[in-house]
Amino acid sequence: MNLLNGLNPEQLAAVTLPRQHALILAGAGSGKTRVLTTRIAWLIATNQMTPQQVLAVTFTNKAAKEMLARLTAMLPINVRGMWIGTFHGLCNRLLRAHYRDAGLPQLFQILDSSDQLSAIKRLLKSLNVDDEKYPPRELQHFINGQKEQGLRPSAVEAWDGYTQKRVQLYEAYEAQCNKEGVVDFAELLLRCYELLSRNEALRRHYQERFRHILVDEFQDTNILQYKWLKLLAGAEGCLFCVGDDDQSIYAFRGAEVGNMRDFEREFRVPNVIRLEQNYRSHGNILDAANAIIKNNDNRLGKNLWTDAGAGEPIRVFEAYSDLDEARWIVEEIQALARDGHARSEIALLYRSNAQSRVLEHALFSAGLPYRVYGGLRFFERQEIKHALAYLRLIANPDDDTSFSRVVNFPTRGIGARSVEALQDAAKAAGSSLFAAIPAMSGKAGTSLANFAALIGRMKEMAHLPLPELVDHIVELSGLREHYKNDKEGQDRLANLDELINAATSFIAEEGVIGEGGVIGEGGELSADLIAFLAHAALEAGEHQAGEGDDALQLMTMHSAKGLEFNIVFVTGLEEGLFPHENSVMELKGLEEERRLMYVAVTRARQRLYLSHAQTRMLHGQTRYNLPSRFIEEIPGGLVKWLTPRIARHGGAHGGVSPRLTFADAPRAASSPRAGGAGYRIGQTVRHAKFGEGIIINLEGGGEDARAQINFGSAGMKWLALSVAKLEAAT
DNA sequence: TGGGAGTGCTTTTTT
DNA sequence: AGCACTCCCA
Numbered sequence: 228m229n230l231l232n233g234l235n236p237e238q239l240a241a242v243t244l245p246r247q248h249a250l251i252l253a254g255a256g257s258g259k260t261r262v263l264t265t266r267i268a269w270l271i272a273t274n275q276m277t278p279q280q281v282l283a284v285t286f287t288n289k290a291a292k293e294m295l296a297r298l299t300a301m302l303p304i305n306v307r308g309m310w311i312g313t314f315h316g317l318c319n320r321l322l323r324a325h326y327r328d329a330g331l332p333q334l335f336q337i338l339d340s341s342d343q344l345s346a347i348k349r350l351l352k353s354l355n356v357d358d359e360k361y362p363p364r365e366l367q368h369f370i371n372g373q374k375e376q377g378l379r380p381s382a383v384e385a386w387d388g389y390t391q392k393r394v395q396l397y398e399a400y401e402a403q404c405n406k407e408g409v410v411d412f413a414e415l416l417l418r419c420y421e422l423l424s425r426n427e428a429l430r431r432h433y434q435e436r437f438r439h440i441l442v443d444e445f446q447d448t449n450i451l452q453y454k455w456l457k458l459l460a461g462a463e464g465c466l467f468c469v470g471d472d473d474q475s476i477y478a479f480r481g482a483e484v485g486n487m488r489d490f491e492r493e494f495r496v497p498n499v500i501r502l503e504q505n506y507r508s509h510g511n512i513l514d515a516a517n518a519i520i521k522n523n524d525n526r527l528g529k530n531l532w533t534d535a536g537a538g539e540p541i542r543v544f545e546a547y548s549d550l551d552e553a554r555w556i557v558e559e560i561q562a563l564a565r566d567g568h569a570r571s572e573i574a575l576l577y578r579s580n581a582q583s584r585v586l587e588h589a590l591f592s593a594g595l596p597y598r599v600y601g602g603l604r605f606f607e608r609q610e611i612k613h614a615l616a617y618l619r620l621i622a623n624p625d626d627d628t629s630f631s632r633v634v635n636f637p638t639r640g641i642g643a644r645s646v647e648a649l650q651d652a653a654k655a656a657g658s659s660l661f662a663a664i665p666a667m668s669g670k671a672g673t674s675l676a677n678f679a680a681l682i683g684r685m686k687e688m689a690h691l692p693l694p695e696l697v698d699h700i701v702e703l704s705g706l707r708e709h710y711k712n713d714k715e716g717q718d719r720l721a722n723l724d725e726l727i728n729a730a731t732s733f734i735a736e737e738g739v740i741g742e743g744g745v746i747g748e749g750g751e752l753s754a755d756l757i758a759f760l761a762h763a764a765l766e767a768g769e770h771q772a773g774e775g776d777d778a779l780q781l782m783t784m785h786s787a788k789g790l791e792f793n794i795v796f797v798t799g800l801e802e803g804l805f806p807h808e809n810s811v812m813e814l815k816g817l818e819e820e821r822r823l824m825y826v827a828v829t830r831a832r833q834r835l836y837l838s839h840a841q842t843r844m845l846h847g848q849t850r851y852n853l854p855s856r857f858i859e860e861i862p863g864g865l866v867k868w869l870t871p872r873i874a875r876h877g878g879a880h881g882g883v884s885p886r887l888t889f890a891d892a893p894r895a896a897s898s899p900r901a902g903g904a905g906y907r908i909g910q911t912v913r914h915a916k917f918g919e920g921i922i923i924n925l926e927g928g929g930e931d932a933r934a935q936i937n938f939g940s941a942g943m944k945w946l947a948l949s950v951a952k953l954e955a956a957t
Numbered sequence: 958t959g960g961g962a963g964t965g966c967t968t969t970t971t972t
Numbered sequence: 973a974g975c976a977c978t979c980c981c982a
Contacts, residue, residue: 340971411972416972
């Protein structure tokens, strides 16, 4: 069969597996997406299921779109009816279809993370809770964490008073969301899960429908997502999970790699297939990746190989400083450009976003175009969120988050006092802010009534085609006028116009199919509006414009997952930075960092550069870092040092950088010699209480000089050199 | 109401 | 260092 042409034996086996549960361990660059899509296409083409019977789940919209695009190319069918999407997107779809059973208002709105945070802040304020003691962000994390484990407040075990209070706040937050008719991201999942577990008829309906459930990036699923999958699979369904435990880098946000083992055990998975042949990178790169990841325990086990040949050695550069590193990268890129390499095929990866600044500065000065991933996305921009808030108020005036956002933006004389009075009135009446407006009197009452009338006028336009509606809202709200008068508002105006375009293309691409209007209270709303608002919340939009340009790609190693480039620079390979100092204390943290290194290394097709700097500015202070242990985990034979390298003494981390000793460092002006004592990184010292340790880091000078010392079992300490009694040990 | 000064924080992030 | 956030004053 045509579909199966060109698959290797393992891929072929995975694609054509009989109707059983399966776990596919798909290494980096092993054709994972191809297997996933071909599997679906094959099941349909061989009449083992209809397009309506597929459920394919991904984490990102990008991955979902990619699958749909590939399927469209493979099959002569309309893929729009297929259930392929993100966990959140699919749950949204289910909840919209069964909003009554789920106990939600028909037009429920979705809170994104920042909406959720402001909702929590508002809650704490209304309950007079000290937000120093219960920081909103921390509470948000707590609530989401519970939800992602499938726990409602009543199910959370709280032993201490602090947690008990947080559980109470969780409960109050839920009440607030219910009252306002809004749902956060985690709630989409949890609601959907509860809906299906509570409602047997519904559950059986979907269990019978989705005969094949396929999951992408299974290593990234959290507890609740796994429960959701199990529920939908039921006794008869068949789960096809694809993932790579070595690429699990999201434990910090609740991903549970253990789901892979659990899945294998609980479902007695008869087939675990390993895809180890790599179609992306040259051999040396893969050998390096394999060698690095071998240092982790408890892997499911995999070894990448290629028949592409060894390729070039891995180039390692040791810089004096972060500036020096950036300068070298610029030179190297200029040389590469001269050799005809496309800039867009070169990626600069770093551990944390703060590191991009120095690189950007150097690239900018050299006139090299670049594109930074991450950061603000389209639907997260304030002007867009403002416009959307008006649209949401049309759909649901009880959405207090949106109400608070725009009640006085652009300013219309409704100050903090008025809003507070309104909040009191709403609280007394147990109503939403909007509903409490008629009860207000005086000048504030008039301004508020005017605002209500404005929303009313907007609502009368709700039947208009979506792009027109958006246009009118931008005008009527005064947003357009406001930004016109703002001297820096030109970009924002352009973005608002772009929102109208986004509405147009949304209708063209995924306009609601034949569902007609939705009757909201007081008039007909276009179903497109509701779908568009959900779309805006669930898909934050492309990171930035300018995709077409031939620009260098700058991003964190996390954002690089799933991407590939001909040439990759992994920068800032320094102890403390990468592996990050917060993660080295526990084994699990270190292993996750190592997986991140594995991900970073396997992004490269042809050429991989690794670099580290001896000195780096961080949080306004100069830090002296040792080369990352990850560099040393690569077999020497695969590596070509671009800078002189003297044999390091004292084991993996006791070594002193060969190019810079602090006595003669040309650029380390404020040499960290403490009061002439001459401590240096890598030096072994003895402390009366902590015993022997190695100096990891030095900072400050003179009286303020401090040293970070790894005392092994006694832990890592920062000691003031003028105070601590240290003696040199040998 | 808006801006300027002072304060505090700082890993990674999708939905 | 750089940014977000708060507070206070004109």
